[in-house]
Amino acid sequence: MSHPLQPDLSFTELYRARYASLVRLASVVLDDDEVAEEVVQDAFARLHLRWDRVDDPASYVHRSVVNACRDVLRRRRVERAFLRRSHPSSTLPEPDYLGDALARLPARERIALILRHYEGFSEQQIAETLHCPPGTVKTLLHRGTQRLRRQIER
Amino acid sequence: MNHPPTGPDDLDSLLQQRFATRAAAATPSADPGPAILERAARVQRVARRRRAAVTVAVVAMIAAATALVVTGRHGTPLRTANGSTTTTVAGCAVSGTCQPKSVSVVVVGAVPASYVRAAGSLPARLNGQHVVELTYTSTAKPPGGTGTGGHRLVVRVTTSSARDADALAQQVQRWSVVRVGLHPARSTTVVQAPGTAAQVRVGYLQVRLSPTVTLSMYGEDLTSDQLVEVALSITVR
Numbered sequence: 001m002s003h004p005l006q007p008d009l010s011f012t013e014l015y016r017a018r019y020a021s022l023v024r025l026a027s028v029v030l031d032d033d034e035v036a037e038e039v040v041q042d043a044f045a046r047l048h049l050r051w052d053r054v055d056d057p058a059s060y061v062h063r064s065v066v067n068a069c070r071d072v073l074r075r076r077r078v079e080r081a082f083l084r085r086s087h088p089s090s091t092l093p094e095p096d097y098l099g100d101a102l103a104r105l106p107a108r109e110r111i112a113l114i115l116r117h118y119e120g121f122s123e124q125q126i127a128e129t130l131h132c133p134p135g136t137v138k139t140l141l142h143r144g145t146q147r148l149r150r151q152i153e154r
Numbered sequence: 155m156n157h158p159p160t161g162p163d164d165l166d167s168l169l170q171q172r173f174a175t176r177a178a179a180a181t182p183s184a185d186p187g188p189a190i191l192e193r194a195a196r197v198q199r200v201a202r203r204r205r206a207a208v209t210v211a212v213v214a215m216i217a218a219a220t221a222l223v224v225t226g227r228h229g230t231p232l233r234t235a236n237g238s239t240t241t242t243v244a245g246c247a248v249s250g251t252c253q254p255k256s257v258s259v260v261v262v263g264a265v266p267a268s269y270v271r272a273a274g275s276l277p278a279r280l281n282g283q284h285v286v287e288l289t290y291t292s293t294a295k296p297p298g299g300t301g302t303g304g305h306r307l308v309v310r311v312t313t314s315s316a317r318d319a320d321a322l323a324q325q326v327q328r329w330s331v332v333r334v335g336l337h338p339a340r341s342t343t344v345v346q347a348p349g350t351a352a353q354v355r356v357g358y359l360q361v362r363l364s365p366t367v368t369l370s371m372y373g374e375d376l377t378s379d380q381l382v383e384v385a386l387s388i389t390v391r
Contacts, residue, residue, distance in 0.1 A: 020182040
């Protein structure tokens with residue numbers, strides 16, 4: 001990268017190649033297109049600043065998006081808990097069993113399921129993205145599926 | 155409305171279908187290239203400003219403090235060297251209380267355009283015994299003077315020697331930042347600029363189980379005239 005504020009060709013290429021697909025991934029995880037775009041743009045902004053130091057930019061920005069999604073999901077969980085306390089009688093206008101069950105999953109389980117079923121990642125690839133051993137991924141996928149099933153069948 | 159699936163295959167295919175549908179419904183901006191570069195430039199400007207911004211370091215030197223803190227009387231005010239419970243170290247007001255196993259410290263400091271290169275120290279005392287020493291240092295002047303935002307307030311609590319640091323590291327159970335935000339102006343020399351605590355974003359917070367706690371606060375809306383209040387709680391075993 002010649003100048004930090006000048007678009008580097010490789011950066012631009014990566015950006016054009018991956019931006020839309022990463023926004024889609026973040027949208028699946030977050031169920032919110034605007035926040036998804038924010039997350040992905042932030043991830044690219046961080047990558048842009050570290051371009052010279054990052055070995056594998058595509059993996060870096062992918063992991064960066066996944067991690068940022070996790071942060072958003074965690075914050076959202078706290079907000080939901082607060083809202084439940086503040087407005088205990090609030091109800092959804094229409095039941096969405098699968099959506100509700102997915103929203104209640106812990107962030108890592110939800111992301112592991114999305115990486116598996118949407119991105120088609122192997123357990124090894126999920127482990128590399130989430131920085132955890134493959135055994136943990138197995139557990140996340142199993143627990144996530146079980147939890148989904150229990151919540152849906154309730 | 156989605157209906158409950160009946161078996162494991164149903165669930166897998168339902169998930170795949172749902173994720174694919176959701177992804178297809180997403181509408182990424184057609185060409186947000188300039189936006190991302192603007193954002194990158196903004197991030198870079200903020201980072202540069204952070205590096206160059208005035209750093210107020212309030213260093214609370216806890217010299218052999220833990221044992222004394224543990225034996226302190228419940229609710230005892232954190233006495234300072236001059237006998238008051240609140241004093242000033244180079245523009246930072248410091249007060250606190252001592253509980254049987256914890257000490258709370260409140261530091262109120264102006265974002266310090268006027269405190270450039272100031273340094274001071276405050277030995278605080280509890281029941282006549284040396285408990286906490288607070289020093290303040292500041293190393294650089296903010297670029298562009300006042301009102302530029304991007305100021306940093308760093309609070310460090312550490313021991314005065316390596317031996318004490320080791321001892322304290324083993325004794326300290328928890329650091330916590332009780333609150334951080336703008337403090338109502340109490341000095342006639344301070345002009346309370348517009349802004350509320352809600353506008354102060356904590357940009358960086360590092361709390362480690364070690365003798366050092368570093369709180370860096372970055373506020374877009376901070377100006378040099380605003381008082382910042384940071385309350386810390388230190389709990390020992």
